[in-house]
Amino acid sequence: MMRRVYLDYAATTPLRLQAKEAMLAALEHFGNPSSVHQYGQAARGLLDGARRQLADLLAVRAERVVFTSGGTEANNLALRGVMAKAPGQTLLVSALEHDCVRQTAAALAQSGVRVEEIPATAAGVIDLAWLTERLQRGDVALVSLMHANNETGVLQPVAEAAALAHAKGALLHTDAVQTVGHCVVEPDALGADLLTFTAHKFGGPKGAGALILKPEVAMLATQTGGAQERNRRGGTENLASVAGLAAALAAALEHLTRETEAALALAAYLERNLPAGVALVAPNSPKVPHVRQLRTPGRKGEDMVLKLDMAGVATSQGSACSSGRVQASHVLQAMGFDLTAAAEGLRLSWGWNSQPTDLAAALAAL
Numbered sequence: 001m002m003r004r005v006y007l008d009y010a011a012t013t014p015l016r017l018q019a020k021e022a023m024l025a026a027l028e029h030f031g032n033p034s035s036v037h038q039y040g041q042a043a044r045g046l047l048d049g050a051r052r053q054l055a056d057l058l059a060v061r062a063e064r065v066v067f068t069s070g071g072t073e074a075n076n077l078a079l080r081g082v083m084a085k086a087p088g089q090t091l092l093v094s095a096l097e098h099d100c101v102r103q104t105a106a107a108l109a110q111s112g113v114r115v116e117e118i119p120a121t122a123a124g125v126i127d128l129a130w131l132t133e134r135l136q137r138g139d140v141a142l143v144s145l146m147h148a149n150n151e152t153g154v155l156q157p158v159a160e161a162a163a164l165a166h167a168k169g170a171l172l173h174t175d176a177v178q179t180v181g182h183c184v185v186e187p188d189a190l191g192a193d194l195l196t197f198t199a200h201k202f203g204g205p206k207g208a209g210a211l212i213l214k215p216e217v218a219m220l221a222t223q224t225g226g227a228q229e230r231n232r233r234g235g236t237e238n239l240a241s242v243a244g245l246a247a248a249l250a251a252a253l254e255h256l257t258r259e260t261e262a263a264l265a266l267a268a269y270l271e272r273n274l275p276a277g278v279a280l281v282a283p284n285s286p287k288v289p290h291v292r293q294l295r296t297p298g299r300k301g302e303d304m305v306l307k308l309d310m311a312g313v314a315t316s317q318g319s320a321c322s323s324g325r326v327q328a329s330h331v332l333q334a335m336g337f338d339l340t341a342a343a344e345g346l347r348l349s350w351g352w353n354s355q356p357t358d359l360a361a362a363l364a365a366l
């Protein structure tokens with residue numbers, strides 16, 4: 001039988017055992033954390049414990065955690081919530097963002113919010129000179145810049161952008177979906193006023209994420225209802241998912257040194273053994289250990305993904321959300337690739353349960 005290899009961790013990851021066990025234990029508590037009785041109190045205890053654990057792991061106070069249904073919702077809350085409190089001001093969004101930031105910014109622009117795009121350079125990072133100049137002109141309420149790009153793995157200068165934004169009275173939001181659980185990420189060390197992450201990218205369940213925000217951030221709740229999450233996100237909490245999120249991050253950080261070394265070794269192995277005609281995207285830019293984008297000039301990424309899948313190797317063209325649609329990557333286009341070249345990307349990504357033989361199989365198939 002053909003051995004199947006999964007190299008699409010940037011899309012989603014297998015559930016860690018620790019997360020599964022925490023979720024199964026949480027499922028025993030059916031109480032509503034908002035109820036006064038013993039059932040409610042038990043559920044509340046579990047929720048508060050997971051919140052504290054998560055906050056400790058990110059070096060923030062527990063009140064700063066707003067649980068959401070994942071990265072998409074946290075990004076929506078950050079952009080919509082902050083801009084609702086900043087009428088007449090501008091939102092700056094990088095050209096490299098995931099569609100859940102780009103489309104949210106586009107929807108805000110439709111409703112009258114001033115939105116501008118921060119361009120990127122050929123190295124796959126944002127143009128800091130452009131950002132500096134734009135901030136000088138004033139009127140910016142929020143800068144949204146991802147921590148690492150999900151298609152290329154390239155790390156963005158978030159701390160520098162945050163310092164520039166703060167000097168001009170603007171807030172900084174970072175989508176850290178591809179770094180939390182893969183690197184040491186502390187919102188305060190990055191200077192992020194708002195930080196998004198999601199559990200399923202580091203061995204947690206799908207549909208569970210969080211927005212971490214500074215207490216002084218003025219933000220309007222977008223999901224209104226009950227007073228859950230300190231009035232910042234209404235709705236009965238998804239207790240099992242929250243428990244899985246905290247347990248997955250605890251496990252990821254406990255094994256971070258070993259898993260990072262293993263991921264870097266896989267990256268080095270891939271880069272050393274690339275077949276002729278296959279190029280690494282943004283070869284000289286600092287990247288996360290677990291994501292690499294390749295290009296095969298003359299071959300569509302889409303076709304490569306299908307052929308590799310037939311050979312038993314699961315990869316992706318870029319962002320999972322845009323797979324299934326024939327389209328050129330907006331990330332590669334922002335880096336200066338033309339339409340044809342921007343459709344030739346192939347993303348390989350690995351993680352906590354990957355083996356060197358997985359990369360060897362992918363290279364053989366390539």
Ligand SMILES: Cc1ncc(COP(=O)(O)O)c(C=O)c1O
Nearest residue numbers: 070071072098150175177178198
């Ligand atoms: C950079 C980035 N942001 C946000 C998301 C969306 O997160 P979720 O799937 O939890 O909504 C993804 C997932 O593909 C991502 O890669």
